Amino acid sequence: MENITKGSKVITDGWEGYTPIANIGFVHEVRVIGSNKKRAVELLPNVHREISLLKRWLMGTHQSAIQPNQLQHYLD
Numbered sequence: 001m002e003n004i005t006k007g008s009k010v011i012t013d014g015w016e017g018y019t020p021i022a023n024i025g026f027v028h029e030v031r032v033i034g035s036n037k038k039r040a041v042e043l044l045p046n047v048h049r050e051i052s053l054l055k056r057w058l059m060g061t062h063q064s065a066i067q068p069n070q071l072q073h074y075l076d
Contacts, residue, residue: 011044 004010006025012018014032022028033040041048054075058066066074 004026007027009027009029010018010021011029011031012021014030018028018030031043033043058064062074
């Protein structure tokens with residue numbers, strides 16, 4: 001959480017693991033999308049685009065050979 005400014009709004013899905021976010025100084029907004037894929041794209045369009053591009057990059061450029069301990073280095 002050191003990469004997020006205190007008081008920022010953090011938007012997540014409905015997973016209960018995110019509940020403590022509000023207790024540590026962030027405004028927490030829950031957006032439950034459900035199974036409607038069109039609604040998911042409307043609510044979080046950039047998230048889906050970024051994940052798609054990341055997956056394409058990992059599978060294409062690195063042929064899925066990135067190890068978990070290397071992933072943060074590549075993402076940085």
